[in-house]
Amino acid sequence: MSFSDTRLRVFYAVAKHLSFTRAAEELYLTQPAVTFQIRQLEEHFNTRLFDRHHNRITLTEAGITVFNYAERILELYRETEKAINEMTGVTRGIVKLGASTTIGEYLLPLILSGYHERFPGVQVRLMVHNTRLVVRKLEDATIDVGMVEGPVKNKNITVTPCTEDELVVVCPSGHPLCKFDEIPLQQLKEYPFVSREEGSGTRAVITELLGKGGLPYEQLNVVLELGSTESVKGAVEGGMGISILSSASLRKEVQLNSLCVRRIKGTPLKRRINFVYQRQKFRSKAVEEFLNFAKEQCLSLKTAI
Numbered sequence: 059m060s061f062s063d064t065r066l067r068v069f070y071a072v073a074k075h076l077s078f079t080r081a082a083e084e085l086y087l088t089q090p091a092v093t094f095q096i097r098q099l100e101e102h103f104n105t106r107l108f109d110r111h112h113n114r115i116t117l118t119e120a121g122i123t124v125f126n127y128a129e130r131i132l133e134l135y136r137e138t139e140k141a142i143n144e145m146t147g148v149t150r151g152i153v154k155l156g157a158s159t160t161i162g163e164y165l166l167p168l169i170l171s172g173y174h175e176r177f178p179g180v181q182v183r184l185m186v187h188n189t190r191l192v193v194r195k196l197e198d199a200t201i202d203v204g205m206v207e208g209p210v211k212n213k214n215i216t217v218t219p220c221t222e223d224e225l226v227v228v229c230p231s232g233h234p235l236c237k238f239d240e241i242p243l244q245q246l247k248e249y250p251f252v253s254r255e256e257g258s259g260t261r262a263v264i265t266e267l268l269g270k271g272g273l274p275y276e277q278l279n280v281v282l283e284l285g286s287t288e289s290v291k292g293a294v295e296g297g298m299g300i301s302i303l304s305s306a307s308l309r310k311e312v313q314l315n316s317l318c319v320r321r322i323k324g325t326p327l328k329r330r331i332n333f334v335y336q337r338q339k340f341r342s343k344a345v346e347e348f349l350n351f352a353k354e355q356c357l358s359l360k361t362a363i
Contacts, residue, residue, distance in 0.1 A: 066128050068095040069107065073125045074198060076115055084200045086183075099124075133340055140343045150179040151344035156201040158259045160223075160287055160304045161331060162186035166205060169355045173348060180344045188285075189259030196334055202345045204334040205352075207259040207304075209266075218333045218349075220356035224305045225264065225327035229318040230297050240323035243273050250281040250299030252290050260287075263329045264302050271325035291317065302327065331356075 071081035072092065082089045100107050107121035117125060139151065157166050162184060170182060185192075185201060192204040196215060210217050227246070229235050235245060246268075254261040265275040281299050284290050287307045294301050295317060311317040321327075333349065335341070341349075 065095045065099045065102075066131060068092055069099050069124065070128045070132060072096060072108070072115075073117055073121060073128070076117075078115075080200075136340055136342055149177045149343055149347050151342050152181045152183060153203070153342075153344050153348045154201045155182060155184045155348075156192040156195050156204040157184060157186055158189045158192055158204075158206045159186055159285075160260060160307055161205045161207065163287065164304070164306045165221075165331065169352050172355060173351050176351060177344070177347060180348070182348075188255065188257045189262065190257035193334065196336060199336070199339065202335065202339075202341065203349060205331065206334055207263060207329050207331050209262060210332070210334055214337050215334050216337045218353070220331045220333055220353070223329050223331050224321075225260070225267070225302050225329065226305050226308070227300060227320045227322060228291070228294055228303050228308060228311075229300045229320070230294060231316065231318050233300065233318055235300065235320065236318040238320060238323075241320050242323050243268070243271050243325050246273060246300070246322075247277045247279060249279065251278040252282045252284065252293045252299040252301040253278070253280045254287075254290060255283050255285045258285075260302075260304065264327070267325070267327050267329075271322070 068081065068085060068087070071084050072078055075081055075084070078089055078092050078096075081087075082092045085092070096107065103120065103124070105120045106118050107124055108115045109118055155166070163186065166184070170184070173180075174182070185195065187195070189206040189210075192201070192206050193210055193212065193215070195201045196204045197212060205220065207223060227235065227241050233249075235241050235249070238245075253264075268275055268278075279299075282293055284293060287303055290301050290303060291307070291311065293299065295311075305319070308317065308319055312319055333352065335345075335349070
């Protein structure tokens with residue numbers, strides 16, 4: 059945490075989420091620690107700030123008043139910290155990132171290593187989820203910046219392109235589709251298909267692009283839905299079916315020849331990888347420097363095999 063009052067930050071997180079559990083997750087605290095800080099604040103004001111109803115909480119009238127002031131106070135803390143950092147020329151602080159699975163596991167580490175070298179005083183916290191959850195955490199200000207490949211429809215979120223990613227068909231070595239240099243689109247529905255879960259940016263893009271090419275997602279013979287790229291690769295390698303994955307996630311398998319990778323004939327499967335962040339939210343110098351640095355890196359970031 060920064061120099062601002064810990065109790066106020068804990069209260070604000072609980073009030074924002076109306077959840078002790080989610081506040082503890084955001085602040086990297088234990089739930090008992092969060093409960094203790096709220097109790098201390100209530101004792102300070104000599105009034106209850108939350109009403110507890112079985113498994114849910116709501117703000118009391120006093121709690122709503124404290125929440126409104128806390129929001130303004132914490133914003134002033136952030137502006138103060140940014141102003142002083144700009145005066146001293148030192149970039150410090152915390153950058154809370156969210157990334158969809160493919161980006162977080164295969165692309166973002168390439169950016170973060172260089173950022174850490176340039177700004178060693180900044181602590182980066184990365185949360186990896188599917189696109190839907192990354193956007194949700196951005197909306198409730200759990201994270202500062204997200205990197206996703208799926209569509210984002212919230213008008214309050216700015217979407218800035220980073221790079222382009224190619225999706226390819228992946229099959230077990232020796233699979234009948236490996237005989238094609240480029241696979242005819244309609245051949246995909248003839249074989250068991252291993253899919254990412256609903257909410258995944260990869261799945262959303264596949265659904266859109268295959269549909270445009272004339273193969274609705276519903277016509278695929280989906281036998282398994284999995285929550286990560288690594289689990290999909292494992293299922294394909296184990297002979298459970300074919301899939302479509304980011305080429306960036308398949309470099310090792312291509313080098314080892316453990317999986318067969320092919321493009322689809324006449325149907326390019328390409329998607330944009332984007333930065334997403336709240337349009338109106340104040341951004342610290344550390345967050346702004348991350349965005350500037352990451353955008354520079356995107357110019358040279360290659361995702362194709």
